[in-house]
Amino acid sequence: MSAGLVATDEIETFIEDGWIEDVLFLVKSGKEADVYCCRACPGRGHAFFALKVYRPRKNRSFRDAAVYQEGRVITNARTARAVRNKSRFGRAAEFGAWAYHEFATLDLLHAAGVDVPRPVRAASNAILIEFVGQGGHPAPQLRNVRLAPAEAERLLEQALRNIEIMLSCNVVHGDLSAYNMLYSGGRLRVIDLPQAVDARTNRHAKSLLVRDVANVCRYFAAQGADARPGTFAEELWDLYLRAQL
Numbered sequence: 001m002s003a004g005l006v007a008t009d010e011i012e013t014f015i016e017d018g019w020i021e022d023v024l025f026l027v028k029s030g031k032e033a034d035v036y037c038c039r040a041c042p043g044r045g046h047a048f049f050a051l052k053v054y055r056p057r058k059n060r061s062f063r064d065a066a067v068y069q070e071g072r073v074i075t076n077a078r079t080a081r082a083v084r085n086k087s088r089f090g091r092a093a094e095f096g097a098w099a100y101h102e103f104a105t106l107d108l109l110h111a112a113g114v115d116v117p118r119p120v121r122a123a124s125n126a127i128l129i130e131f132v133g134q135g136g137h138p139a140p141q142l143r144n145v146r147l148a149p150a151e152a153e154r155l156l157e158q159a160l161r162n163i164e165i166m167l168s169c170n171v172v173h174g175d176l177s178a179y180n181m182l183y184s185g186g187r188l189r190v191i192d193l194p195q196a197v198d199a200r201t202n203r204h205a206k207s208l209l210v211r212d213v214a215n216v217c218r219y220f221a222a223q224g225a226d227a228r229p230g231t232f233a234e235e236l237w238d239l240y241l242r243a244q245l
Contacts, residue, residue: 009123010124011053013123014038019044021041027050033052033053033194037051046130048131049130098195106118109166112165114165116191147224148224151186153226156216158187159216163209168240171197171198172197172205174212177212178215209237
């Protein structure tokens, strides 16, 4: 493991199970998690994987966590009770669920054709996913890319189509912006979904959808696209409620 970048039981599991050989470098450091580039083991179909490791519970803070967690179902009765009682075990289980929630959401959306990284494996505090980039070089965040107006128009259509497909899967990203879309090979890839909400059970889903659309349009408008959000989110939500997506 290069330079002692990261050492956890979960990472050792990925190595022992034959998924990764080495952790190469830090791609991105965030408030909730760090993302690393890893060398994949031979025969895994990829040269690299991305490893997202959530910070220890005491060192991380999901902004407005209650908003995003509303409507999530915990099927284990003991765990659900501990979460409600806010015991030490309950707090640990609640925060550990973010990794599994993101992995399950990626799995659902990838299968539906949303432009997200392919999920590979999950552990209690880390997920292994497709590395987005070329030749071991990570794709840039969209916020760091300057687009020609015509390219911005094309990518705006892709971004809005992804939002639409996500909603058809009952998912609202909840924090979508140019900070959590990558630009690679002329295409967008949507990342960072631990806070994604279930549109069926979260009463904030519509307002989060409206905000996602506004954030996306704001970025592309600054790049020269005709990106006025107008009533797109309202119309999309109406189609969703009528099961017409």
